[in-house]
Amino acid sequence: RHAARVAGWSGPGRTGDGVEVAILANVADGSSARAATDHPVEGVGLFRTELAFLERAEEPSVDEQAGIYREVLDAFDGRKVVIRTLDAGSDKPLRFVTHPDEANPALGVRGDRIALAHPEIRARQLDAIARAALEADAQPWVMAPMIASPAEAATFAAQVRERGLVAGVMIEVPAAAILAPAILAEVDFVSIGTNDLTQYTMAADRMSAELASLTDPWQPAVLHLVATVARAGRDQGKPVGVCGEAAADPHLACVLVGLGVTSLSSAPVAAPAVGARLGAVTLATCENAAAAALAATDPAAARAAVAAVLDSDE
Ligand code: PEP
Numbered sequence: 085r086h087a088a089r090v091a092g093w094s095g096p097g098r099t100g101d102g103v104e105v106a107i108l109a110n111v112a113d114g115s116s117a118r119a120a121t122d123h124p125v126e127g128v129g130l131f132r133t134e135l136a137f138l139e140r141a142e143e144p145s146v147d148e149q150a151g152i153y154r155e156v157l158d159a160f161d162g163r164k165v166v167i168r169t170l171d172a173g174s175d176k177p178l179r180f181v182t183h184p185d186e187a188n189p190a191l192g193v194r195g196d197r198i199a200l201a202h203p204e205i206r207a208r209q210l211d212a213i214a215r216a217a218l219e220a221d222a223q224p225w226v227m228a229p230m231i232a233s234p235a236e237a238a239t240f241a242a243q244v245r246e247r248g249l250v251a252g253v254m255i256e257v258p259a260a261a262i263l264a265p266a267i268l269a270e271v272d273f274v275s276i277g278t279n280d281l282t283q284y285t286m287a288a289d290r291m292s293a294e295l296a297s298l299t300d301p302w303q304p305a306v307l308h309l310v311a312t313v314a315r316a317g318r319d320q321g322k323p324v325g326v327c328g329e330a331a332a333d334p335h336l337a338c339v340l341v342g343l344g345v346t347s348l349s350s351a352p353v354a355a356p357a358v359g360a361r362l363g364a365v366t367l368a369t370c371e372n373a374a375a376a377a378l379a380a381t382d383p384a385a386a387r388a389a390v391a392a393v394l395d396s397d398e
């Protein structure tokens with residue numbers, strides 16, 4: 085019964101009682117963006133721009149970058165596109181940015197922190213995004229990865245707004261989740277990166293197969309941080325998305341919506357299952373599922389409690 089609904093689901097994302105929750109795609113370039121349009125997604129919730137930079141001997145020019153960004157904007161012609169600025173450094177080193185060997189790369193000069201020593205790289209990337217937006221006649225949202233403080237969010241937002249663009253940040257460092265009210269006050273929206281938020285909350289490398297039970301996004305500690313961010317978003321009337329792979333898990337997606345998350349972005353193949361599951365439950369059921377997950381003390385208990393709540397509303 086459920087399988088048939090999944091196959092037939094064609095969007096847009098909403099709960100069974102009509103609360104809209106945009107279901108979006110994570111993409112990396114023009115070709116993955118064009119491929120994503122074959123799936124029932126309403127836009128792009130995370131455009132990982134680093135692909136254009138990695139493995140390069142030199143920084144791509146503003147022109148070249150604008151062309152790459154434009155391809156994604158054109159693929160989604162007029163629909164929502166959230167562009168993330170460069171998330172490289174450390175374990176994803178840039179050959180044209182020299183930095184010392186770091187003992188703890190995941191805690192090092194990565195993501196938005198590259199702009200500390202190289203503000204011109206971020207400035208040129210924002211120029212390229214603004215140019216692509218103008219040429220495509222689009223209004224992309226622009227967000228920074230690995231933001232850890234309200235001051236970092238404010239600096240980034242000022243540079244984005246100078247170029248007439250909508251400014252946001254990713255919440256993937258626990259400090260940023262804890263201070264979500266102050267961070268949201270600086271920006272127009274936030275998007276929670278549950279992959280890194282889980283890694284940093286649980287102090288467990290997201291690439292470690294041995295630590296997979298710790299890097300499980302069903303960890304209630306992580307969900308409590310998501311709840312903090314979503315509550316701040318609701319209080320300030322600003323969108324709070326999730327763009328980590330947690331958004332690809334249909335039951336966890338219902339929990340995220342129950343916590344107050346307003347959009348879900350993941351690998352586009354996940355959209356039909358997530359959309360169908362969400363459409364089968366009411367917002368009140370999602371809220372009950374969220375409460376059950378927050379009351380659990382480990383991922384297995386959270387999964388079981390949420391399954392019981394969701395199945396009772398089928
Ligand atoms: C995340 O950390 O959840 C995220 C979406 O960013 P990335 O997976 O690119 O680090």
Ligand code: MG
Pocket residue numbers: 229256277279280
């Ligand atoms: Mg991340």
